[in-house]
Amino acid sequence: MIETRDLWFSYGSREVLKGVNFRANKGEVTILLGRNGAGKTTLLMHLNGLLKPSRGEVWIDGVRVKYDRKSLIEVRKKVGFVFQNPDDQIIAPTVWQDVVFGPKNIGMGYEFAEEAIKSLGLKGYEERLCNSLSGGEKRRVAIAGVLAMNPDYIIMDEPTAGLDGFGLKNMIEIIENLRDSGKTFVISTHDLDFAREVGERFVYMDNGEIVHESDRVDLRFANRCGLRIGNARGRLIVIPHNAEIPDVDADFIAAMGTKAKKRASVEKLEVDITNAVLERSILRAIEGHTVMLICSTEMLNVVEREAEKFPVFLEILDGFDHLAAVNTDSIFDSTIKTKRR
Ligand SMILES: Nc1ncnc2c1ncn2[C@@H]1O[C@H](COP(=O)(O)OP(=O)(O)OP(=O)(O)O)[C@@H](O)[C@H]1O
Incomplete structure (x- = not known):
């Protein structure tokens, strides 16, 4: 386990960590x-x-x-650090020279370097010049350099920054394989999809403090911590309080434009929302009714922002994990219920 106890840190007079008690359990991401x-x-x-x-x-x-x-050498053997920008990490001209730089420096053998080259798909790249590699390839070289020291813990700072879809998939596979082989990870990211894919514990930081911890992504805190995924999209389901759709729903339908579908025997009204505009008029129209919104995180942000300005009580009922079981469309990741305060 890695632990920090009441950790404080300042850059000059700028206080950046304010009493952080962090914990990363062995074997977990x-x-x-x-x-x-x-x-x-x-x-x-x-x-x-x-x-x-x-x-x-x-x-x-x-x-x-x-x-x-001497102590720091021991620490670095146990805990490897993969920088956000591989250019900050890669120091030798060729791939092989870079990957063996760490072990060579402390007189270690190269067996883990060779294994890392293989497991990261860098076989055949050994003599390539690092500055001729793509961003994704450089990232793999940087990780291989860390693995060459065979650390138990791997720290990754925003490992998906700048990766395309294939690079992202590859990164997820790398992490999962290494985790299965017993490595422990601590990873910082803004990418909620990636976090969900590989994460087992989630720690939320704000302004130099840990504000929350959970064993699955908690959208309230993810939102507070400025994360975003996908587009603002969702489906709004309005269940009127009485069987008849009251007049107010005419406003609602008008506000939603032609996308609203009103059926003959209406017990509920369903509307697909395909852009980020959830206007005040809509919130006014749905006020007093039970409303379910299944939406992407971006839409959640919009709704929460709007709800702050308007007297609608907003409660997040479920996160992605639960809803994914009933709706496999990946853009849908949360359910919100709004009701009159
Ligand atoms: N070397 C430095 N000198 C002075 N201030 C710094 C230095 N490095 C970081 N900071 C400041 O410390 C604060 C925290 O920075 P840090 O890089 O730890 O945040 P972060 O959560 O990793 O951010 P990001 O998601 O943008 O990478 C920021 O206000 C930053 O400007």
Whole structure:
């Protein structure tokens, strides 16, 4: 387990970590979520001694991290760090020279380097110049360099930044395979889909503090931490309180335009919402009725923003995991119920 205890850190007079108690359990993939500037990278850099806390402690497998050179070498063997930008990590001219840089530096053998080259699909790339590689390939070289030291823990700072769909899929496979082989991960990301795919524990950071922890993505906190996925899309289901659709629904239908479908024996009204505009008039129209909204996170953001301005009580009922069981369309990931306060 990696743990921080009451961790404080400042860059000059700028306080960035404010008493962080973080924990990453062995064998798990812990995801660190938070908006830009929340302090994720700063926290991650403490987990293998790249930064020294102003106050507080870091513990790895029950041993308190010390900051002399000899202790730090031991820490770096146990905990590898994959930087957000591979160019910050790659230092040698060729792929092979770069991957063996770490083990060579501390007099370790190259067996894990060879294994890493294979497992990351870099066989045949050994003599390639790193600066001739694509972004995705560079990322794999950076990971191979970390694996060459055979660490138990792998810290990744935004590993999906700049990856296309194939690169993302490949990254997910790499993490899953390594996890199955017993590695522990701590990963920071803004990518909610990716987080859901690989994560087992989720830690939410805001303004230098941990504000929440959960064992599945909690949309309320993901939202607070500035995450977004997909487009603002969703389906609004309005269930009127009385059997007859009251007059107010005429406004609602008008507001929704031609997309609204009103059936003859209406007990509920269903509307597909395909853009980010959920206007005040719509919220006014649905006020007082039970409303279910199945939507993408972006739409959730829109609704929550609007609901703050309008007296509609908003309660998130379910996250993606539950809803996925009843609706396989991946754009739908949350259910909201609104009712009059
Ligand atoms: N070397 C530095 N010197 C001074 N301030 C820094 C330095 N590095 C980071 N900061 C500041 O510390 C705060 C936290 O930065 P950090 O990189 O840890 O956040 P983050 O959550 O990783 O953000 P992002 O998601 O944008 O990568 C930010 O306000 C940032 O400007």
